[in-house]
Amino acid sequence: MPMNKMVLAANANAAGSHVGEWRHPDAWDHPAANIRNAVRLAQIAEAGKFDLLFLADGNGVRQLDKPDLFRATSPSDRPGVFEPVTLLSALAMATRHIGLVATATTTYDEPFHVARRFASLDHISGGRAGWNLVTTSNPEDALNFSHSEHVARDTRYARAGEFAAVVKGLWDSWADDAFPQDKASGTFLRPEKVHMLDHAGEHFRVRGPLNAPRSPQGHPVIFSAGQSETGKDLSAQHADCVFAIEGNLANAQRLYADIKGRLPKFGRAADAMRILAGVTIFVGETEAEADALFQELEDLVPPAVGVDYLSKMLGRSMRDLPLDEPMPELDEEHVGHTGIGKAILRVAREEGLTVRQTYQRILPQMGGNMFKGDARRIADIMEEWFTTGGCDGFMIAAPVVPTGLERFIRLVVPELRRRGLFREEYEGPTLRDNLGLARPANPFFPS
Ligand SMILES: Cc1cc2nc3c(=O)[nH]c(=O)nc-3n(C[C@H](O)[C@H](O)[C@H](O)COP(=O)(O)O)c2cc1C
Incomplete structure (x- = not known):
């Protein structure tokens, strides 16, 4: 998407983002692992021309030691959800344009598995896949992966940097024209068009090649949300999009300038990245309704x-x-x-x-940011953040799913369009097209 249009991402957790949300009379019944709800949510966001759906994730059921919260559940504890790439593969078949972004951890997974899953999702969706790279925020996840405690932050980030480089290298295993699949000549693939990664580093040894052709986007879009110094450096080196969680505009502007200011250090231009502010939006026909x-x-x-x-x-x-x-x-x-x-x-x-x-x-x-009011008030705040260097767009959690998202699309999206801040139509078939991000060239097979 051109930089003069804001990016809109929707939280795809069908249990919403507020602890009380699933109990609200307007909320969907039986939200645990419910594929019909997930499809409906994706279709609502796509009808609103949202850039992407985002699934946060972790690999451990949380709050087992907090009986009241455990019984009632809070959205980020996710005791009854789908594995995110599996879910997004299903949603790819029920949608045509919207980007599909899932979280995968660099601490308790393998780069080959992650490269393979997201390349597959990119093929299945026709170029709409994104990977939210996390080092895992919940320490207890470690207990499901043969560790007795969470891997220390420094090690997590060192491993994450090497992990991301390996994943990108695997995504470049094949030239774009490596698979002619020519029946007449009997040439399924061109052996001279494969690149063996042969990576040997501190954390990983990976020969390659990936067992998938180069995907439509070349590289699925990489997201990250690290806010520490090492986290910001990791984003500046590897991420196409960053989720930010600052609670006010001045802090958001500082963070935005800080992260974008780090890009040249890694040989990247400032417009090679989109920064999305995470926010919960309560909108009503009137302030009183919100x-x-x-x-x-x-x-x-x-x-x-x-x-x-x-x-x-x-x-x-x-x-x-x-x-x-x-x-x-x-x-x-x-x-x-x-x-x-x-x-x-x-x-x-x-x-x-x-x-x-x-x-x-x-x-x-959830400890993050909130905008509340009628459509004009919400659009005013979003416009100010977007036009004064606070963000390039928003990662939106709408209270009460699906009605909160429907209400945002009915009330706020037209107001943003009237102001020329949001798209009328999708720009192209891939998530990169819609975000205005270039398709990476393959360094091993220059065209
Ligand atoms: C919008 C947003 C979404 C996030 N999603 C996840 C997630 O799905 N899984 C996870 O383990 N951490 C998630 N995080 C946490 C970050 O990965 C990161 O650990 C956190 O922002 C702290 O940064 P630091 O690790 O650099 O201190 C998310 C953070 C934000 C702001």
Whole structure:
């Protein structure tokens, strides 16, 4: 997509993003591993001309130690979901244009498997695949992969850099014209058009070649969301798109300039990357309607579940604290494994929030950002972020699936179009076409 149009991505978790969401009367019944809902959600987002669907993922069921939250579930715990690339392969057959982006971990997977899965998805979807590269945020996932504890951050990121280079090398195993499949001559493939990777590094030894032809996009689009210094460097070196989670415009602008400023170090141009701001959007016909939906969802979360959720976000138990007393002073260095815990403590301290007020504050946006209001107000905020160097587009979680997404498409998308900020039609058949990103040349077979 040309840079003057914003990118819109939809969270494809059919259980939504708010802890109370699945219980809302408008939410789909039986959202666990429900293929009909997933297809419907994809088709709604495609009718709205969204660039892509995004499936976050992890490989462990979470919150087993928090009984109330475990029973009620929170969207990112995913106790009953599909394996994401399997699901996106099915959605590829039910859609024609929308990009299909799934998460896979570089810490507990193998580069060959990941290269193969996403090349396959790219072929199956006609060039609409994307890989969200993560090093795994949930420490307990380690327990499902023969580790007794999470791999340390430095090792995770060192492995991730080598992993990404191997995956890209495998995607370049074949020249684009390596498979003539000519019945008359008996030439299925041209042996001179294969490149053996023969990678031998600190973490991986991979001979290659990949057992798939070069895919329609050359390389499926790579996403990442690391916000640490090493995470940002990894993105600047390897990612085509980055998910950012800053809570206000000034911080988003700083992060945007920081990440894009790192691209030249890796020989890349600033327009080789799209940065998408993650946000939950509550939109109504009126401000009052958006406020009412917001409150309905808050009321669906009983205090015990809310406190467990706060404990999850801070990475320590808050269960024994009085609900209506101020939040205790906690050491910022010892909350959670990401910057989210620190941000929550800062807000609680600055605004003098109680325990109850703190969990209520984080429920709607999972510790991330939130926009709320009528269509014009939402479009104003999105326009400001987009035109002042805050982001190139948005990764949108809509409260209550599917009605929240339908409402965004009915109310906000036309307003964005009126302002010339969002597409009328898809630009081309591949996700790269729609994002305005070039198809990578194959360094082993220059044309
Ligand atoms: C929008 C968004 C989506 C993310 N999705 C996942 C995910 O699906 N799986 C995962 O393990 N981590 C996910 N993360 C976490 C990041 O991969 C990363 O661990 C986190 O942003 C902290 O960055 P750091 O590891 O560089 O400190 C996501 C982060 C953001 C902002």
